[in-house]
Amino acid sequence: MTQSKQQGRSDELLRLGDEIVARALEGGASVAEASVREGEHLSVKVRLGKPELVEEAGSRAVGLRVMVGQQVAVSYTSDLTEAGRARLVEDALELAQLSEPDPFAGGPEPALLSREADWPVLDTYDPEMGTLTADRALELAIRAEKAALDYDPRIINSEGASISRAVGGSALVTSGGFRGYSDGTYVSLVVNPLTEDADGKKRRGYHWAARRFLSELDDEVEVGREAARRTLRKLGAKKIESAEMPVIFDPDAGRAILGLVASCVNGGSIWRKSSYLVDRLGTAVASPLVTIVDDPLINRAPGSRRFDGEGLASRRNVVVAAGQLETYLLDSYAGRKLGMSSTASASRGSSGGVGIGTTNFVLQPGQETHDELLARTPRGLYVTEMMGFGFNAVTGDFSRGASGFLIEDGALGHAVSEVTISLNLDQLLQRIDGVANDLDLRTSVASPSFRVSAMTIAGR
Amino acid sequence: MTSRYQAPFAPDGSAPIDRALAEKLLGVALAQGGDYADLFFEYAVNGSYGYDEGLLKSAGRYVTMGLGVRVMLGDATGYAYVESLEWDALTHAARTASQIARGGKSVAPVSLESRALPTRYPVVQPSLDVEGLTKRALLERADKAARAADARIVKVSASLNEELREILVATSAGHFAWDSQPLVRFGVSVIAEVNGKRQSGSSGGGGRTGMEYLETHTPEAHAAEAVRQAIAMLDAREAPAGELEVVLAPGDSGILLHEAVGHGLEADFNRKKTSNYADAIGQQVASELCTVVDDGSLLSGRGTINVDDEGETPTSATLIERGRLVGYMQDQHSAKFFGVRPTGNGRRESFRSHPMPRMTNTLLLNGESDPEEIVRSVKRGVYARKFGGGQVDITNGDFVFSLTEGYLIEDGRITAPLKGVNLIGNGPDVMRKVTMLGNDMAVSDGIWTCGKDGQSVPVGVGCPTVKISAVTVGGTELGG
Known part of the structure; x- marks a missing residue:
């Protein structure tokens, strides 16, 4: 998209936001906040060398949060006809009458709202993204899948290769005086080959790449080959005996653990008392090797943003510093509930409501290489994938299905599947005794490989 | 409206x-x-x-x-x-x-x-x-x-x-x-x-x-x-780790069935031969006690539909009859490939998504055992009462599901509550290990949402009390 077209879109979305806010104020709202989103996306999927899906669409919708005094309600619509917009405002105002005054409700202090001059340039928008047409995406996907299929005759089938690209912009206008626009692009490629054990048991593997800039996306042939390698190494996976042993999480599995930490430092979970990290600020919650930062200011990173969902200037939050819990992630509501200040972690959902979210929530890489971490593990479990939802945030109890490899004499041995790994998350973080330097910011929650000194493995 | x-x-x-x-x-x-x-x-x-x-x-x-x-x-x-x-x-x-x-x-x-x-x-x-x-x-x-x-x-x-x-x-x-x-x-x-x-x-x-x-x-x-x-x-205590006998309570436990066999019987995976149930029609895939249906016609069920998102009306379709695989859940595309009638399972999350074969209400039908007798038959095991959700790898049937309320069974009696724990196993394997089936089939009160390929749709599950002779319980107590 050209510069002027981008400008045109931002003006249009902001004007629609202005209109909705004005209507809500006219209708009696004391606070009105409209977020207007527009997006275009393209997804293609190929399987066994042939196109399976080409999906293209554009969409636009408005979310509205209103307050009448301290009564709050939200509404959303993708029906942007005159009747639809009127309905949106009327619904929110009517529902606000129904909700009950919450003494902590309210927008952020107007003085805290950011202005255009405060916004950093984060380079989240690739003007070249639109050059990835459906035909070109199909070609790339076919090449990626072919690279996997040709890699080894034991790759016998495929669940396909997919490419998606998204271009999106959103405007936020609030009656408190905030008016801002941000946009971004994202492209991803995933390849899913299949192989089969001697006894016919199928094994699925995958590899993927994702970036904000098209020119930075990993080479499709290399992604396909890596997918094949990852699939083949699952051959012959078996259960192991139940035991306690060290566990190394690879970056994909580690990311899932980081996601659990994110849910437990969310200010909403704290005031609801639904996190085991209640009352733990300033105490050791992880090993000294662990530093976790939520950083929206990384150039071209997937979770970067200029301002938060309430219009506060984005800031870098060190959540865990060398094992010590430094802060929760807060929006202005959770801040008031807990007697703290917002950390500019508000996230405005597409439906108009405000919650708390992470930006780039990252376990900071350590000094060791991935191979060094492995080499100093005589015997252990190397986890590449986890399954299921076995986590209780209130207690921290964690138990999930896992697959990966047995580590023998400091190297990856046979593949392992159908086991579970268990340990309370509090202890898990305390027992981290190695963090590698293999961080890749493909996703907004990201982790390098790390090792936990001991977990319970349930198998045979 | x-x-x-x-x-x-x-x-x-x-x-x-x-x-x-x-x-x-x-x-x-x-x-x-x-x-x-x-x-x-x-x-x-x-x-x-x-x-x-x-x-x-x-x-x-x-x-x-x-x-x-x-x-x-x-x-x-x-x-x-x-x-x-x-x-x-x-x-x-x-x-x-x-x-x-x-x-x-x-x-x-x-x-x-x-x-x-x-x-x-x-x-x-x-x-x-x-x-x-x-x-x-x-x-x-x-x-x-x-x-x-x-x-x-x-x-x-x-x-x-x-x-x-x-x-x-x-x-x-x-x-x-x-x-x-x-x-x-x-x-x-x-x-x-x-x-x-x-x-x-x-x-x-x-x-x-x-x-x-x-x-x-x-x-x-x-x-x-x-x-x-x-x-x-x-008062929950640490759960045991290892293979144990497991008894599933009626109703919500149907989620195990949904994961263990349901997804693998969606026709798209079988058309592409990426499911462990591909080419298995007519084969014994579960214990003879098991008859599994997908019933889109249950009155007011969460997964019930008058018509699917491709214009077909589902009925109660038998998927497994006394342990033998008899049919898949079809959408229009897969039905054409298999040369059968669509079963009314073509569903989509919204107009933003294309339809796929999806479950409606998936039920394991009644057996003949008295539920109390099933519990009494277990020397040491786990009684699974409530679940938080599950997941399956359809290519081989490996599944997990997480227990949010479970109890130890000792000498035929339900005793201590157990901390949240995962059960992990392989679908076809577990279905063959169903050794007793209760006569108390119940449909879960409507809470379940099923995710596939990024699309969520509401579904129903149901089953009677089920005894499985061995499932891996992912607790922390070794030698438990």
């Missing part, structure tokens, strides 16, 4: 779509060729009410509207959607989807026919018509009841979600079908605390019904159940 929220494409709406217009639009979709095309108009109104700390803190209303157009040529699908119902926008979507078949020959005009659909979700009090204050009062009752039940309850939240989904499906196979699909879900969750130790409990339910659901499943009953669970779990 209430007059306040009216689908613009309804006969008396602002942009009505009749058969003639739909035929014309299908003509645009197939102008470049293709074997099949369909139109999916949707207008969905959702409401949510959240009660927290004794206040109705959040209330929301969400309207989504649009058209999805699909054109197929062989195994290739072109898909496009729009959120405007202006003719130019509709034809733009149809032309975009038609690109997949470009260079082909225009297809003969489509002739649509509407037919009467069953009425599987009669509603007495449509939830969108019921006043907000009435809903608030119901949530307040749940909150009060939970607080009054036990002094150790420190947090209570209650929620009500309602949906009315109005759909119009027109396909080149000739279907022209309207449906109006209500959905209600009520839930209570609580946190109990004693001496700094906290535990949570929850209860929820609903289905394709109106507010009358809460007359038979009262807010007080859900509150009591959530409290019971949180209090029971306060």
Whole structure:
């Protein structure tokens, strides 16, 4: 998209936001906040060398949060006809009458709202993204899948290769005086080959790449080959005996653990008392090797943003510093509930409501290489994938299905599947005794490989 | 549909779509060729009410509207959607989807026919018509009841979600079908605390019904159940690690079935031979005790539909009969490949997604054993009562599901509560290890949502008490 077209879109979305806010104020709202989103996306999927899906669409919708005094309600619509917009405002105002005054409700202090001059340039928008047409995406996907299929005759089938690209912009206008626009692009490629054990048991593997800039996306042939390698190494996976042993999480599995930490430092979970990290600020919650930062200011990173969902200037939050819990992630509501200040972690959902979210929530890489971490593990479990939802945030109890490899004499041995790994998350973080330097910011929650000194493995 | 929220494409709406217009639009979709095309108009109104700390803190209303157009040529699908119902926008979507078949020959005009659909979700009090204050009062009752039940309850939240989904499906196979699909879900969750130790409990339910659901499943009953669970779990001990006999309670345990066999029997995975059940029709895939059906016709069930999102009406389809695999769940595309009739399992999350074979209400039918006798037969094992969810790798059937309320069974008696734990196994393997089946089949109260390929749809599950001779229990107590 050209510069002027981008400008045109931002003006249009902001004007629609202005209109909705004005209507809500006219209708009696004391606070009105409209977020207007527009997006275009393209997804293609190929399987066994042939196109399976080409999906293209554009969409636009408005979310509205209103307050009448301290009564709050939200509404959303993708029906942007005159009747639809009127309905949106009327619904929110009517529902606000129904909700009950919450003494902590309210927008952020107007003085805290950011202005255009405060916004950093984060380079989240690739003007070249639109050059990835459906035909070109199909070609790339076919090449990626072919690279996997040709890699080894034991790759016998495929669940396909997919490419998606998204271009999106959103405007936020609030009656408190905030008016801002941000946009971004994202492209991803995933390849899913299949192989089969001697006894016919199928094994699925995958590899993927994702970036904000098209020119930075990993080479499709290399992604396909890596997918094949990852699939083949699952051959012959078996259960192991139940035991306690060290566990190394690879970056994909580690990311899932980081996601659990994110849910437990969310200010909403704290005031609801639904996190085991209640009352733990300033105490050791992880090993000294662990530093976790939520950083929206990384150039071209997937979770970067200029301002938060309430219009506060984005800031870098060190959540865990060398094992010590430094802060929760807060929006202005959770801040008031807990007697703290917002950390500019508000996230405005597409439906108009405000919650708390992470930006780039990252376990900071350590000094060791991935191979060094492995080499100093005589015997252990190397986890590449986890399954299921076995986590209780209130207690921290964690138990999930896992697959990966047995580590023998400091190297990856046979593949392992159908086991579970268990340990309370509090202890898990305390027992981290190695963090590698293999961080890749493909996703907004990201982790390098790390090792936990001991977990319970349930198998045979 | 209430007059306040009216689908613009309804006969008396602002942009009505009749058969003639739909035929014309299908003509645009197939102008470049293709074997099949369909139109999916949707207008969905959702409401949510959240009660927290004794206040109705959040209330929301969400309207989504649009058209999805699909054109197929062989195994290739072109898909496009729009959120405007202006003719130019509709034809733009149809032309975009038609690109997949470009260079082909225009297809003969489509002739649509509407037919009467069953009425599987009669509603007495449509939830969108019921006043907000009435809903608030119901949530307040749940909150009060939970607080009054036990002094150790420190947090209570209650929620009500309602949906009315109005759909119009027109396909080149000739279907022209309207449906109006209500959905209600009520839930209570609580946190109990004693001496700094906290535990949570929850209860929820609903289905394709109106507010009358809460007359038979009262807010007080859900509150009591959530409290019971949180209090029971306060004393939870570490769960054993390793292979044990497991007894599943009736109802919600059907989620195991959903993961262990359900997904593997969706026809798309079998067409592509990526499921462990590919080419297994006629084979013994489970213990002879097991008969599994997918029943889209259950009265007011969460997974029930009068018509699927491709215009087909599902019935109760037998998937496994006395352990033998007899059929898959089909959408239009896979049915054509297998040369069978579609089973009405073609479902999609919204107009923004293409349909896939999906479950409706998946049930393991009754056996003959007395449930108490099943528990008595276990020397040492786990009794699984409530689940948080599950997941399966359909290529080989490996699954996990997480237990949120479980107990130890010792010498035939249910004893100590266990901390949240995962069960892990292999679908076909576990289904062969079903050694006893109760006569107490129950359908889960409607809470489950199934995810596949990024699309969520509401589903139902059900089963009687089930004994499985060995499942890996993922606790922390070795040698337990």
